[in-house]
């Protein structure tokens with residue numbers, strides 16, 4: 225049969241939709257959905273839906289608008305169909321992903337490269353024609369017997385220079401429900417943009433399912449058709465692989481930002497309260513599972529976002545928005561004592577999706593929750609008892625390390641009042657951090673923007689975690705925590721960052737933190753809550769109210785300031801010994817890091833901006849000089 229979409233018939237229905245598209249939907253779409261879709265008068269959207277229907281062959285199609293009734297339908301369907309199951313507390317549900325679907329799957333996430341284009345050879349990629357044929361064959365007929373869900377959302381606030389409208393098509397009510405919690409509704413935003421092609425498109429199918437879990441992980445594919453700003457995802461449910469607006473959109477946004485002169489970052493955004501009630505905003509980039517959510521959630525501060533931020537220069541200020549309005553957060557180690565804000569949301573009635581936790585008697589359990597876990601229950605592996613092994617003989621823990629919760633920021637007591645400001649918030653400081661057991665001090669400030677971008681952001685390394693599938697604990701280069709999502713040349717991306725602040729008279733300060741520094745005994749040198757002190761020190765620095773000591777790697781805090789802040793913020797006595805141990809400059813480790821980073825920029829990255837190498841060379845010289853003067857391990861008191 226010839227595709228109805230192939231005809232070139234310009235004839236319109238009595239409504240706005242092209243007849244060929246209307247024909248493709250006929251018999252499957254209900255009148256209300258047709259009305260909603262038609263009212264948007266967006267030819268590109270109509271084409272996207274019609275093509276998806278032709279390919280995936282759903283039984284029915286439902287188009288959603290911004291109404292609470294529609295969100296309600298999604299929530300109910302997720303439970304009715306069994307993708308989510310209710311828990312004892314009202315509004316709480318849980319969802320499992322498959323055994324081989326517990327994190328972002330970088331292996332099968334590929335860019336579709338059109339003929340004549342080329343991407344950095346380190347990026348996972350496939351020719352566009354070949355890739356499209358492959359993923360389309362996996363999607364063909366994938367929605368038979370199911371309903372196709374057509375949702376419209378907005379990345380960033382609506383009616384804002386930051387906003388990017390998005391259309392998500394999926395057959396998963398879990399994915400759709402997650403998006404309801406995580407993103408701003410966008411039907412009205414589409415109405416506002418009219419017949420524009422300025423929107424991202426995501427097509428997802430969970431594929432064949434067993435027990436409501438994607439059953440063919442070997443056929444999992446996540447393909448990024450960047451030349452059309454469209455993503456295909458199939459045979460997976462894990463949100464990082466399916467929720468188009470999260471990391472898949474980030475890949476498109478980075479390219480769009482590059483073209484348009486703004487920045488799309490893997491960063492949290494938060495407000496820190498300073499003396500006199502002022503609020504100073506910070507954005508921070510740490511790789512997956514390295515502390516963004518925990519930092520954005522510091523008790524007593526305010527949260528804008530925990531994972532994704534867009535930056536623009538507006539009215540002479542660097543301003544940021546949260547791309548999202550919810551949290552897909554790691555649940556491991558969330559405890560009543562350390563994380564009172566999240567704990568509260570996770571233990572009272574309200575909308576929460578728990579994924580890949582242990583369930584027993586209608587209650588969720590996770591690793592590091594601060595209490596003994598049941599010895600049996602149900603988890604992502606099915607019925608579970610302590611000691612259960614997987615097919616390769618490895619122990620299956622009670623809950624997955626990358627188990628998560630999905631909530632709306634609106635449920636959180638310390639949500640910042642500026643979350644929806646269409647112009648975002650002014651950024652006082654940028655923070656880079658990663659899992660670094662042996663090199664960097666807990667907090668330091670760059671000498672200037674260029675030093676911060678080159679020596680902190682572009683030199684970021686972190687040990688891998690359970691948030692991505694693969695080996696954990698491997699020290700990996702991950703510039704600006706954004707390397708997984710970068711499909712523009714690395715040097716170009718660094719230059720975009722370097723040049724971004726050129727129009728500003730005072731750029732934000734740049735800081736580096738390290739929550740994961742270990743002592744000789746292998747134990748962490750800092751407690752979970754110490755980050756609250758580092759943030760307060762940065763807040764004072766941004767406002768010119770704290771001194772610093774010049775070290776070769778940056779400016780570090782003075783003991784007296786930190787001691788005072790520990791007392792004030794955590795009511796803790798911070799000893800001079802702790803200060804010396806934590807802030808000792810570890811010269812050999814810092815030099816070794818420079819060796820690793822310089823090697824990458826000299827031999828693997830072909831468009832390294834020369835200034836990056838100059839900054840690193842100057843840092844090396846400062847470290848060498850210190851070594852000559854004072855040895856390998858230099859106390860901050862002797863700087």
Ligand code: GTP
Nearest residue numbers: 511512513514515516517518554556557691739752
């Ligand atoms: P993504 O959502 O994957 O992007 O991660 P994230 O950067 O938001 O990470 P998150 O804040 O959820 O932290 C993840 C893990 O880091 C948790 O298991 C925490 O226990 C651990 N963590 C956070 N802060 C600290 C800290 O100060 N010290 C130590 N040792 N671990 C920490």
Ligand code: SPV
Nearest residue numbers: 328463464470471512691
């Ligand atoms: C991350 O892995 O950085 C996350 C979770 O924030 S995911 O949705 O998988 O991207």
Ligand code: MN
Nearest residue numbers: 490512513531
């Ligand atoms: Mn993340």
